Amino acid sequence: MPSANVTLQPSGKPLLYSIPNELILEIMKLLSPLDASNLALSSQRLFLVFKGSKESILITVLQRLPEINILLYTYTAHKDESHFEFMLCPRIIEYLRENFTISLMELGGASQEFPNRRPLEVPKYTLTTQDIEQIWNMAKVVDWWVEKYPRLHWRDNSEDRRCLRGSEVARVRKAVARWWLYAKYHHGSTFNRFSVFQPSTWTVDTRLHHIRLMPTSEINELWHLWRLVRETVSKDLCSSPEKVCHCKQGYSVELVPWGAGEGRRHAKIVKTYMKLDPEQLRYYLSHYANWKKSVTISSVSDIEPNFARDSETLSISLSKVLGERKIFRDVQSWADMPQFGIVDEDRPSELHDTKWLDDAWPDGRVPPLPAHVPFFPFDSPSIVARGDDGTETFFPF
Template sequence: MPASQLQTKTSAMAHNTSRSMYSPNAGVSRLLPSKSRRTQKLGLLDYPVLYPDTEFPYIDSPASIHVPVLGLAACPVEILLDISSHLDIDSIFNFSLACKILNGVFNKNKIMILLEVLSKEFSPFDELLQVYTAVAEDIKGRTYYQPRMVVFKRFPGDTGYTIGPQPGHIHHGANYSAASRPGISTVRKAAGVASSGVAVLAEDDLRPILRMCRLVRQWEQLFPQMRWFHHPEDCRALNEQELPRLRRAFYRWWLYGTYFHGEWTRPQAGHPMPFVLDVRTSQMRRHSTAELMELLDLHETMKDVILHYICPRLDPTYQLSYDPLPLMEQVSREHSLNAMWNDQSKWARIVKTYAKLGPEELMHYFENIYSYTRKRLITEIRLQRPTFNLDQESLQGVIRCVLEERQLVDDLPIVPEDCEGGILDFRGERDLQRIKYGRDGRADGTLPPGVPPVRQLSRYSPRGDDGEYLEEEMHSVFDVHGYTAMLQA
């Protein structure tokens, strides 16, 4: 072969080799069948092998398989689960939508991933699950309250992931009686103990639990606005110590309302009294005095929501009324907590009646109250709660009974004030006293040692008032002030 032809052929071969090396689809038709040119499985990897700057996924040659470049999707499942454990709930869902691989990892480990993040973001999460698993049988014919153990089944055949108090490990409070010592299970053993034993949850329960968590987040955002409603110049975000206090008080307020403020049959006909074997006071005895102050602080904030958003819809002239308004803004928080727990004035009855509304209902009316007329508001609540105006809220009275049993009614230095205390920090020496009064809860909800129970003879319970009869007073006030035409309009 002439030298010129040999040089030309060599140059052409070099050119073709160079093209094949840098071609995006080099070796695809040679190595893969025509139906498999876009994807290929490598052992246990069930996803396409992608190369940067290529149009299609491909495999070079069996002898020189390159390591696939897939970013986070190429990480082991253990690393992906560890990454998820450091994300918040919104970021986890966004992370799972990044690609099919991450979405598959999330779906296969959904319960484990969500339980870990929910336990951190919504602590104490076990108390929120007590609200979710509450049933009417928990309080029917009971005199003592005990929480149930919650078990999550993560997959078929799983023994379960336990959340909350376990048999022999009751931890709510510092004081124990013989009934709460190790060896006594939370499974119902006596007719006087309120506990359904064990509640088994599965993946289908995650959606309603997430809805509850979303509601908790809404109240976390609204609470500072209403807590400093009378002092907006001091309003601020809650710190890392205050947020868990808010959630803890919120869950307990929610649970108490579920049991004793809804349409379920009341376990006791009369108003709560101290030293009585009552499941209502038993539930509050489990909590320390410092935690009861947090609960009262939240309860007072909820009354402010009612006073400033629901009451004006019931009667636009309430500020012109000559009836004293002890719960309004001219009264300090401390005075309202100490002296107004048994107030039965007109507006006190109305506020205490609407204080039976749950967190979801209150949030709905807070966001949509201006679309409600007075008549529509009363009618809608009566349709949803036929026995709504038969009684008033009893939480504040129950807490006072527990304080009387502990002899702390008249001299308690950690009562919440207008801008500090309760859920908020005192920012002083009283924060140390909060620790002192944080250890007197009774884990089994019984009376203090050596205190005999008292039989409740009275069946008196203050009747509720939903504001139905305010219309007559509205007419008289409008006539006095010359607003008859406005009323007719």
């Protein structure tokens, strides 16, 4: 017998069956990857519509995502690009179908944006349906962070929590994708390139290269996201229930940060776990949030044997490039730098700060310094902080 909550047609069939497949298909193409996938799984009829036009839905939805180019760079990244001269160079990416080819990334005028690089053979990638499905799954991870973002941003004042507006969603999506791209090159074990020194202002550095490619407004947006990631890792992943508090109503469990009472050790642990990329951190927040410390540590060490080797460098790279932009623009004080947050309440009037919206250094290099900066000393070499995964046996060196 049909459920009492299902609206039926006079024929006795659910109303859903009266909607033409063409209309269902158009609706799916307007949804996010995660919503489209969930809708397709909600009934056999919808699943068959999705399956029958899967390629068309995936390509249409992916092409309109604001972060698609960043995801394409992340997906096609390989070890040969780990050198500065090759990293994130323009590329051609196509999807080959039976009867025609769909261009996902064109070279266009990108070659003119890299005037200081020696001529290189433009890499070309032809993606298969399996590749597109994997990029679709990456976009679903971004969807998860978009959905979670309001709870993280308004964690301590939930009465102000609201849904994100369209422009705010786009900022979150691009910031998460940028974090993922940086993490793949510099935080994981995929490329196995490790510099013992921190990024240094004005130097040729692949870590700074990733940030210099962004306008100042987007660097600030990534910085706001990164602060939330730090708080989330601290409170939801690197804190465990270790104390039972007795009270009149019974008892509750107190979450104790890992390394609490050991100086700055908790901050070191958090900076180590911030090396997880968006997909990895989503997994641990979904399955290991506030679990016993030993269980989480064991799981991470199984995936990343050298996880405790070093701590994250994204925060350093962001601060160094923001410092470069401040000096380059002859801004005297940090208070005079606009703060472009992700939510509208954290942003200045863009009408008065348009110069910060289009000031990326597309070659990843520092452009010729203006006259007011005839010479600026490099930073003193500083060692990247050693990591700490929270194990009981901790060696400070």
